Amino acid sequence: MNDTYEPVRSPDYDYLLKSPESSVVVCEEPTQQPDLNERHELAKLLRGQQVRISDLHSILQGWPEAINIDLPALRIDVDKIMDNLFPPGKQRFKLKAADLGLFGAMWWPYASPERLRISTSLAMWLFVWDDEFDSLDFSDLGTKFEEAQAYRATSLQHIHMSLALDCPIPDGYKNATLSEIHASILESFTPIGLAMVKDCTLDQRRALMRELDFYIKMTELEQRVQLDGNLPSVASYMRRRMGSGAVGVLVAVHEYALGIRLPQPIINSPSMKSLWDETNVNICIINDIFSMKKEVALNLVDTLIPLLFIAHERNLQAAMDAAAGMLRDSVARFDLAAKALLAENAGDELVAADLAKFIDSCRYACTANLNFS
Numbered sequence: 001m002n003d004t005y006e007p008v009r010s011p012d013y014d015y016l017l018k019s020p021e022s023s024v025v026v027c028e029e030p031t032q033q034p035d036l037n038e039r040h041e042l043a044k045l046l047r048g049q050q051v052r053i054s055d056l057h058s059i060l061q062g063w064p065e066a067i068n069i070d071l072p073a074l075r076i077d078v079d080k081i082m083d084n085l086f087p088p089g090k091q092r093f094k095l096k097a098a099d100l101g102l103f104g105a106m107w108w109p110y111a112s113p114e115r116l117r118i119s120t121s122l123a124m125w126l127f128v129w130d131d132e133f134d135s136l137d138f139s140d141l142g143t144k145f146e147e148a149q150a151y152r153a154t155s156l157q158h159i160h161m162s163l164a165l166d167c168p169i170p171d172g173y174k175n176a177t178l179s180e181i182h183a184s185i186l187e188s189f190t191p192i193g194l195a196m197v198k199d200c201t202l203d204q205r206r207a208l209m210r211e212l213d214f215y216i217k218m219t220e221l222e223q224r225v226q227l228d229g230n231l232p233s234v235a236s237y238m239r240r241r242m243g244s245g246a247v248g249v250l251v252a253v254h255e256y257a258l259g260i261r262l263p264q265p266i267i268n269s270p271s272m273k274s275l276w277d278e279t280n281v282n283i284c285i286i287n288d289i290f291s292m293k294k295e296v297a298l299n300l301v302d303t304l305i306p307l308l309f310i311a312h313e314r315n316l317q318a319a320m321d322a323a324a325g326m327l328r329d330s331v332a333r334f335d336l337a338a339k340a341l342l343a344e345n346a347g348d349e350l351v352a353a354d355l356a357k358f359i360d361s362c363r364y365a366c367t368a369n370l371n372f373s
Contacts, residue, residue: 054324065367066109075101106368162193211248218243278334290373
């Protein structure tokens with residue numbers, strides 16, 4: 001199997017914007033380029049506007065939610081990792097204040113203490129790695145593309161090695177020099193990789209690596225778009241967001257967190273790919289809804305709500321309602337995929353039981369994301 005990533009799911013996410021079952025017109029691309037090419041102009045239009053957010057909890061009504069009973073111990077472990085990674089200061093304080101222990105305990109409420117710790121460590125690693133691009137308070141990589149590319153290339157090599165998978169580093173980055181903090185961030189992935197090598201199959205590790213490859217590849221595209229300055233279409237943005245949101249990375253460890261091994265034909269089935277996609281869509285939409293205010297204040301407007309604002313004739317309420325409609329449709333598609341998966345595998349009771357756990361693990365992730373937002 002080739003370890004370089006081409007998404008196993010469908011690469012075309014235009015269907016997310018064209019759901020005929022929705023009572024809301026989800027999105028129609030504008031027939032001409034709007035007069036809002038510059039980000040600061042769009043941000044200026046959005047600032048100060050009031051908007052009503054739909055009751056998102058009602059959209060996920062009936063989906064399970066819980067908190068792992070090992071949360072107190074997990075919080076201690078999370079704080080220790082942060083203390084080892086960062087000196088006292090703003091960055092350590094910010095990450096501790098985020099309460100990533102609670103994040104992990106809600107995402108994986110069923111996991112054993114060790115598998116909870118490793119899964120949460122991966123989530124933390126993603127938060128920390130991504131912060132190097134997103135937060136100018138801590139790093140200037142977001143404005144230095146070549147340095148960022150070297151960091152991505154070296155990161156991929158280290159991740160592949162940690163998961164016991166081959167990964168040649170591109171020639172231009174073989175002698176890249178990392179800062180002390182970047183080297184520490186990469187090294188903090190090592191215990192995650194060791195745990196995966198110990199307890200996961202080769203197929204499970206490859207699936208995780210494919211998602212990590214896709215995630216890092218999409219952060220590159222995201223940075224190119226932001227540095228270029230032009231605003232993408234909603235469809236283009238959603239295709240990129242499915243990778244840069246890193247949701248697929250965390251879904252890829254659900255089998256590990258559950259302590260199960262689903263047959264590979266099930267993992268590769270169209271119904272499973274749909275389930276995986278809709279988990280991703282659900283979480284990305286909710287994150288974009290709740291992060292809009294903060295991002296607009298920073299002129300970060302190539303996200304879902306501002307782009308829907310353009311597509312809906314600069315009507316912010318219509319944009320927000322459209323996003324809620326997209327979420328509602330995604331939940332319906334998820335439930336259809338889950339029903340199909342269970343029907344397709346009803347003949348094997350043990351597999352069906354594990355599959356039901358996996359489906360619920362995706363629902364837990366979605367409710368956890370909403371409650372944590």
